[in-house]
Amino acid sequence: MNMVQPQGTAKVRSRGLDVFYGEKQALFGVDLDIRAGEVTALIGPSGCGKSTFLRCINRMNDLVDGARVAGSLTLDGDDIYDRSVDVVQLRAKVGMVFQKPNPFPKSIYDNVAYGPRIHGKAADQSELDEIVMTSLEKAGLLKEVKDRLQESGTGLSGGQQQRLCIARAIAVEPEIVLMDEPCSALDPIATAKVEELIDELRENYTIVIVTHSMQQAARVSQRTAFFHLGKLIEVGDTEQIFTNPQEPLTQGYITGRFG
Amino acid sequence: MTEMAQTDTAVRSMDAVAARLKSRYAAERRFRALGLGAILLSVAFLAILLGSIVQKGWTGFIQTQVAVAVTFDPQVIDPDGSRDPLALDTADYATLVRNGMAARLAPDADRNARRDLTGMVSTMATEQLRRMVVANPDIIGTTATVWVLASDKIDMVVKGQVPRQLGAAGNALNDRQLGWVAQLEQSGQVRTTFNTTFFTAGDSRAPEQAGIWGAVVGSFFSLAITLLVSFPLGVATAVYLEEFAPHNRWTDLIEVNINNLAAVPSVVFGLLGLAVFLNVFHLPRSSPLAGGLVLALICLPTIIIAGRAALKAVPPSIRQAAAGLGASPLQIVAHHVLPLAMPGMLTGTILGMARALGETAPLLMIGMVAFIVDIPKSPVDPSAVLPVQIYLWAGSPERAFVEKTSAAIMVLLLFLVSMNMVAIVLRKKFERRW
Amino acid sequence: MQTLLLAVTLLLLTSLAFRAGRKRAFAMADGAPRNLHSLPGYYGSWVALWSGLPAFAILIAWLMLEPSLVRTLVISDLPAAMQELPTEKIDVLINEVRNAAQGHATANPDLAIAADHYIRLRQIGFAAMTAVSVAMALAGAAFAYRRIEPQLRARPRVEATVNIFLVASSTVAIFTTVGIVLSLLFEAMRFFNMVGFIDFLFGLNWSPQMATRSDQVGSSGAFGMVPLFTGTMLITLISMVVALPLGLFSAIYMSEYAQPRIRAIAKPALEILAGIPTVVFGFFAVITVAPLIHSAGEVFGLAVASESAMAAGIVMGITLIPLISSLSDDVITAVPHSLREGAYGLGATKSETIKQVVLPAALPGIVGGVLLAVSRAIGETMIVVMAAGLSAKLTFNPLEAVTTVTVQIVTLLVGDTEFDSPKTLAAFALGLMLFAITLGLNVVALHIVQKYREKYD
Structure with a gap:
């Protein structure tokens, strides 16, 4: 199966990717490589298609009625939209964190254990315990919640909830973690913690993050892709995009002329 | 952790996921099948219900008639030849019918056989001959072939609702009568026609003479009362609560009340009707007036709740616009809000009426179970209503009433379906997106 | 019929009053409505209110009081021997008098006289009612008409009247509840004076037929409601065993899986099922389901009564499927989409998401729905009357x-x-119990559902 590629090779590769919602086309011929072991930020004004692109990678768009995808999108060279691809298996490999923290109305422990349970990742209870603890630890939440693992996940603060959702996602041991504006519902302190966490997670996971905040993109990502009206306008190293954009549209956006 | 080891665990982990997939998808399919099964079973119940009603009831719309060669014997009708109308009116026409039957089937019938012959045709036949003679006394002395209504037992056998074998379930005919039926059918003296009696007559102990018209009229009067009372009250309450009422304990209480009334068993409303409308106000028992009032209380919550939903759906901007032009609160409601909410309110009202039309239990409480032959002329006459008529017939032992019950149910369902259709059309036509 | 004619006449008078009032207002304003305090139509309405309200109030009061007045008068005119009969016997007599008045001959000469008396009284009564109400309509209209002047604040007055009507209407719901509670309580108290409350609540025997003679009352102990209660519970239980899985799974399938084509068939089908009157289901239970269960029992060598709890329970369950299904559908669709996405994002299958995330989250709402269904089952009448x-x-x-x-x-x-x-x-005592139980269940159920809604709003 797949090997962990050296940093810089394409983990996810899209070529001429079109997405339609019913009559409306949301993405126009996107060519984009997501490199392994990096944080890639997708930026652009709202409705530009960045979230759509993100949701193609783990086929969350399948849940939308009338959504249609054309072009090619591959994960480790395998077509994500191939008929033989199993969505469940794909999502075990490609985890996701959502805009609004959405912990299940269950205990903190059960929230994190849910993924490993359904995928049968743990042979016994102690192994499951270990997965839960490690995941919480990696998400930087263990210290705060270790005494109340049986309390409801919905009782945590917003920032804690979002880190719980991250812990829940990485407990499945995905290769890629998709983050759809993970900090938009959080206050600045919680945001800082999550951003710190994203930076740490980079060691083990390939991360794609959609964000509204250019500062955030600049802080956490190594590469940045700029979308506008369903088209990928420019992609490059984050530093280059923010200091020396090649396209006038990109420049206009990052300097705040529109957005 | 070295890179190699990490890869290893990752691969092993993905294999574990793949290994479990088969059983997980099997569980998925099972779950989905359960869901589909539940839907199909529910739809099947409906199909069986409607199917069995139609299968048992469609013959209720046709009736069997027997041709009898009647000799209008002056000796029987008018022995002294006076043609006195009173004598003609009270003459023994039953004998004419019996003689006519006997002449054809069993000329030398003894007393028992003659009784069996009488059981073949409805007592309505006697009435029919009386009317013929009273209308035209000149036919006395002539012989004519008259198609008369068959008795319910013959009717059942001819229409195939009960088996022809002697002693089969529901078959009340004896050997001799079965033979006669076969004889009559062979000579073409039995026919089936559209059952007008069923749509024009009131209740009757004899199934072949029973009809639903009395119950339909009773239902109409009841629903008219219900509509007259509950629609204005319901709309006024909805308007008050939605547009004018302050938010305080009193209005909270009213709201809680309405929600709870909507869930009170209807039989309890019947007890209220009995204790208050009959025993305190002495409204006439078994009357559509009392019934309609009870039904009005039952569907009031439905109308109020639907009315409030319709008022809520009118956007506040309309009210603000009207208020900005200096309209008084009542003018705002009467000129702008109410017309926009009216389709929704009407829809709710029709649905409430449909529910009231099918309501049975509370009407039993106020005495609408009486056996009433006459067609009611006003809302204070004793009367049956359709669902109660169904209940009464369902409890009758005669096999022929099964068919009448089912046929009455078909009529009731037809009314309900048309009312719902009107509601749906109304909703579709006036549906507005803000 | 006559009364209806009178009512129409009064309505006609009222509308005439409206026209007259409006016309006079116009005249007073010299054809320029801006000289008036209110629009001319309000003056018309004001006159119409004065004309219609008192007249109809008298009409309704008269209609309510007349029967008992006529009754008293008829009774007082009966022979003394008849007057001394017990109330229920007199009721029978009065019925016969009424029938005689409607043209059915009576054998009893005293009653024939009474019937004539009755007819005469009714005629006098109707004539008087007509005279008084029409006079009232005219007098009211005349009074208001004469008081019309440009400064008259017609609109506020009309609106105040309408307001009173609105407020009064909204209290009807309260009066209904009060009426139910009082009438049940009052009659039930009379019952508990004859039969002990404890005997009623915990007695194991129910045979009301034995206690028709007054000297048997209380001592017989034949009014124990426990068997009725267990019977109700048994049938309710059976119906829930049928309705809960079918309704819940239908709702799940419809909201999560069904293609539009299936939904287009199944949804109306469930709505039709919900709209069929229960008397029809009762007939279905007696004529189709009960014989079916009976013969199925024979195949397995079980003795099934021709009227079994099973038949009634199953059919009642069928009637409850649409209720459970629509309530569950509501709560399932109310579970936020983000929770589903969370599970899908972890690679859960659809059924895993539903079973492990959606249903647990929707549980309180579903419990509330089930309680409502139980309350409906307990109060349901026609099916059990016909089939149980x-x-x-x-x-x-x-x-x-x-x-x-x-x-x-x-x-x-x-x-x-x-x-x-x-x-x-x-x-009435049973009705009181029924009312108390269903009310309790509804209050709890509505409370649970309310709490559930708040959670996801």
């Missing part, structure tokens, strides 16, 4: 015949006009 039978046996065997609270209420009251025997009053 009358034998008050203390049994949990679903194949036997049982009876329920509602069946007994109907049986005790139908065809029985005596109102003082414990047999009749027992129905």
Whole structure:
């Protein structure tokens, strides 16, 4: 199966990717490589298609009625939209964190254990315990919640909830973690913690993050892709995009002329 | 952790996921099948219900008639030849019918056989001959072939609702009568026609003479009362609560009340009707007036709740616009809000009426179970209503009433379906997106 | 009919009053409505209110009071021997008098005289009612008409009247509840004076037929509601066993899986099922389901009563499927989409998401819905009246015949006009119990559902 590629090779590769919602086309011929072991930020004004692109990678768009995808999108060279691809298996490999923290109305422990349970990742209870603890630890939440693992996940603060959702996602041991504006519902302190966490997670996971905040993109990502009206306008190293954009549209956006 | 080891665990982990997939998808399919099964079973119940009603009831719309060669014997009708109308009116026409039957089937019938012959045709036949003679006394002395209504037992056998074998379930005919039926059918003296009696007559102990018209009229009067009372009250309450009422304990209480009334068993409303409308106000028992009032209380919550939903759906901007032009609160409601909410309110009202039309239990409480032959002329006459008529017939032992019950149910369902259709059309036509 | 004609006449008068009032207002304003305080139509309405309201108030009051007045007068004119009869006997006589008045001949000469008296009284009454109400309509209109002047604040006055009508309408719901509670309580208290409350609540025997003679009352102990209660519970349980899985799975399938084509068939089908009157289901239970269960029982060598709790319970379950399904559908769709996405994002299959995330989150709402369905099942009448039978046996065997609270209420009251025997009053005591139980269930259920809604709003 797949090997962990050296940093810089394409983990996810899209070529001429079109997405339609019913009559409306949301993405126009996107060519984009997501490199392994990096944080890639997708930026652009709202409705530009960045979230759509993100949701193609783990086929969350399948849940939308009338959504249609054309072009090619591959994960480790395998077509994500191939008929033989199993969505469940794909999502075990490609985890996701959502805009609004959405912990299940269950205990903190059960929230994190849910993924490993359904995928049968743990042979016994102690192994499951270990997965839960490690995941919480990696998400930087263990210290705060270790005494109340049986309390409801919905009782945590917003920032804690979002880190719980991250812990829940990485407990499945995905290769890629998709983050759809993970900090938009959080206050600045919680945001800082999550951003710190994203930076740490980079060691083990390939991360794609959609964000509204250019500062955030600049802080956490190594590469940045700029979308506008369903088209990928420019992609490059984050530093280059923010200091020396090649396209006038990109420049206009990052300097705040529109957005 | 070295890179190699990490890869290893990752691969092993993905294999574990793949290994479990088969059983997980099997569980998925099972779950989905359960869901589909539940839907199909529910739809099947409906199909069986409607199917069995139609299968048992469609013959209720046709009736069997027997041709009898009647000799209008002056000796029987008018022995002294006076043609006195009173004598003609009270003459023994039953004998004419019996003689006519006997002449054809069993000329030398003894007393028992003659009784069996009488059981073949409805007592309505006697009435029919009386009317013929009273209308035209000149036919006395002539012989004519008259198609008369068959008795319910013959009717059942001819229409195939009960088996022809002697002693089969529901078959009340004896050997001799079965033979006669076969004889009559062979000579073409039995026919089936559209059952007008069923749509024009009131209740009757004899199934072949029973009809639903009395119950339909009773239902109409009841629903008219219900509509007259509950629609204005319901709309006024909805308007008050939605547009004018302050938010305080009193209005909270009213709201809680309405929600709870909507869930009170209807039989309890019947007890209220009995204790208050009959025993305190002495409204006439078994009357559509009392019934309609009870039904009005039952569907009031439905109308109020639907009315409030319709008022809520009118956007506040309309009210603000009207208020900005200096309209008084009542003018705002009467000129702008109410017309926009009216389709929704009407829809709710029709649905409430449909529910009231099918309501049975509370009407039993106020005495609408009486056996009433006459067609009611006003809302204070004793009367049956359709669902109660169904209940009464369902409890009758005669096999022929099964068919009448089912046929009455078909009529009731037809009314309900048309009312719902009107509601749906109304909703579709006036549906507005803000 | 006559009364209807009178009402139409009064309405006509009212509309004439409206026109007259509007016309006079116009005239006073010299054809320029801006000289008036209110629009001319309001002056018309004001006059119409003065004309219609008092007249109709008198009409309604008259209609309510006349029957008992006529009755008293007719009774006072009967021979003394008849007057001394007990109330219920007099009721019968009065009925006969009414029938005689409608043209059915009576054999009793005294009653024939009374019938003539009755007819005369009714005629006088109607004439007087017509005269008084029409006079009232005219007088009211005239009074208001004369007071019209440009400064008259017609609109606020009309609006105040409408307001009173609105407020009064909204209290009807309260009066209904109060009426229910009071009438049940009042009659039930009379019952508990004859039969002890404790005996009623915990007695194991129910045979009201034995206690028709007043000297037997209380000592017989035949008014124990436990068998009725267990019968009700048994049938409710059976119905929930049918309705809960079918309704819940239907809702899940419809909201999560069904293609539009299936939904287009199944949704209306469930709505039709919900709209069919229960008397139809009762007939279905008796004529189709009960024989089916009976013969199925014979195949397995089980003795099934022809009126079994099973038949009634199953059919009642069918009637509850749409209720459970629509309530569950509501709560399932109310579970936020983000929770589903969370599970899908972890690679959960659809059924795993539903079973492990959606259903647990929707559980309180579903419990609330089930409670409402239970309350409906307990109060449901026609199906059990027709299919469950009358034998008050203390049994949990679903194949036997049982009876329920509602069946007994109907049986005790139908065809029985005596109102003082414990047999009749027992129905009100049962009604009180029924009301209390269903009310309690509804309050709890609505509370749970409310809490659930707040959680996801």
